[in-house]
Amino acid sequence: MLVETAPPAEETSRAPRFGFLRSWDTAIIVALLASIVVASLTVTGFASPRNIGFLLIDVIPILLLALPMTYIILTGEIDLSVASIAGFVSCVFGALWNAGMPMETIIPLCIVLGIVSGAFNGFLVSVVGLPSLAVTIGTLALYRGLAFVVLGDQAVTSFPRAITTGLQAKIGATGIPGWILPVILLVIIFGVVLHFTGFGRSLFAIGYSVDAARFSGIGVARTKFWLFVISGAIAAVVGVWWTLRYGSARGDNATGLELSVIAAVLLGGVSIFGGKGTLPGVIAGVGLLAILRNALQLASVPEDTLSMLTGGLLILAVVAPNAITWARSVSRKASTT
């Protein structure tokens, strides 16, 4: 027994110096609101309905992928292959469309392809027992390679304009794209499942202690398998969305998107070690990243810089919570002695 009389943890109502950062969620939501205010005031055109429409439409792929990614990272795993699955699905979509298949048949087939791709990841992680980092680095390359096998370096662009522009339809004169509504519904479902169901509880338990979860009758392998399947399915949805939104099926669609997704999830306060995190935090993380990128793009900051920003935020997201814990313990020590 190492801990017999453990020091009382975070409950002690002291050290108000970092009080507002007590929860990373609050901090990130404040940062999101602040960035909206600052961007509206300083960047011309940011607050226009046109730009907000763009912003919301651009955020959809990251937002969608962040949902299963949150679950997966919470259980202590990671899925790096999501963008490659999206690219792979996009190419298959293009090839089938070229072959003259109707849209109503292609889309379900694409979703099935995503499910199979995710199931392959899930099989290697939960049945074979390989680390997901290694598995999905492998399938990141594999699925991207398959994308190029399907379409080579050509692009399929012959999609009906009615559909590609229809995706961007706005709700009345608000500038808000209609397709954001089903996405919001999905976000709410993922949030409720995570925070208000037994399944959600089991994800946190797995993330903190796989052993204790197994000994509590939680099917750890089964749960992880299905998370990768869900991740694959959502990645397929993103692949279809991406193809139609840009009217182009290409091998390099969505390349590197996994980086933005993971950065947003970690920035949203999900611990890379599993167990800790909330969905509202993740939504704020996605929003913050999207607004920063959008505002900087409007301010004509080059794409390279934006990529560096994403990377920098990713590191910040991992370092900052630890730094805050450290700062808090220092300030507590200082106030006790």
Added chain:
Amino acid sequence: MAEAQDAAVRSSRSAEVADVPVLELRDIHKSFGAVHALRGASLSLHRGQVTALVGENGAGKSTLVKTLAGLHQQDRGQVLLDGEEVSFRDPLHAREAGIAVIYQEPTMFPDLTVAENIFMGRQPLRSMRRIDRKSMRQQALELFEQLGVKIDPDRAAQGLSIADQQVVEIAKAISLDARVLIMDEPTAALSGIEVNRLFAVTRTLQAQGAAVLFISHRFEEVFALADWITVMRDGAHVATAPAAELTVDGVIRQMVGRDVASLFPKQETQIGPTALEVKGLSRKGVFSDISFTVKEGEIVGLSGLVGAGRSEVARAVFGIDKYDSGEVLVRNEPLKSLSPRASMAAGVAFVPEDRRKQGLVMELNVSRNLTLTLRRKLSRFGLLTSMAEAQATKEWAKKLQIKAGSPVSPISTLSGGNQQKVVLGKWLATGPRVLIIDEPTRGIDVGTKAEVHRLISELAGTGLAVLMISSELPEILGMSDRVLVMHEGRITAELSRSDATEESVMTAATGVDPKTKETTA
């Protein structure tokens, strides 16, 4: 003149030395926020003497050890080393002062050899700063010889038993010229033979003049080893006396501040039909041909030395580990599949041996831990709320008298005994038919121990079938209606309550057939 004075001082000091404790703590106070963990703890350790520190969980023993090890700094009070006041800033400082702590489960570098582990960070060097492996190996061998144990210094630390790991830690301590050796519940995870070896090692050290502080919940060990016994209660020193002048009952009274009526309140129960039946369970190299039954209302004790395969059988029965052949039936129905989920659905509950790693999610709060097995049961229309969880937690906290600040207190703030009650609660709340409980009272204090025993007994009284694994013979003998004994993966004896004695169980556990008195292969 000055020289003479010096000599006088020196001689007077050397005369004192015999009486001056190597290490002394006087009236130590330590608070963590609102928790007053130590309030006047005192302790003195003498050269060549073993002092046992006893007290209930939460009495402040571990905090005191951590103060000695330099992990905590006291708020008030004195630490004296050879009669001179010191203050340990950090663990390194304490180590340099000659204080070594052997923890219950040592942490080692699994991929390095035993010798490398001993000399980590201070390897003997040859020219050009190359590590002198030969000398390192030689020194390790000498250390083991000095301790009278046989451990290959060249083998990897991975796979060493906990007992061997502790010996390696002790060897490391000696190589660091430790004068004070603190052993914090070293025997909790050891078998009888291993305990004896640890005691032999400890006596060797004692003979060489080391001061030893020994912490244990097992009184037979305390009385077997210690010269002095110091009792703590509620963070304060209660009494210190030579072990020879004390009795177990007396020590328990001082620890709890009251009389503990009976440690093993076994109730007479109505034994019903078979609830759990295990038929010919085998797993290559781990256990073979395990068959037994547990009836409703019956407590079956599963005894044996550590490593005999008891926990492995329990894990297989519950569906955590696979097995090669055999069958598990719950109320005459074979389990649908080999998984904890299926076992749970059939009404089996399992309180595992490692509370902190397997029983609880230490990062979650009391409520989330207690309701982790009730995810479905507490859901309404598929939804689970903190309110429902808190309600269930309050209900079980009341039933089991769990002392916790609130349902949302971190589980790590509870004492070991209360943590164990949470693990029990999370399983009892599932309404099980069969309870498998592995080391029900490991590392918990004597008062709570009696409570847990009473609880198990009461549960059996309500018709629950209990399979209880324990390394503590008094617990097995006191609680069981029937005793199964395992040795090297096989059941070597099945004894009725009246036939089970310390002798008959130990003979079977060490592999001697009680009927023929010959060692079974």
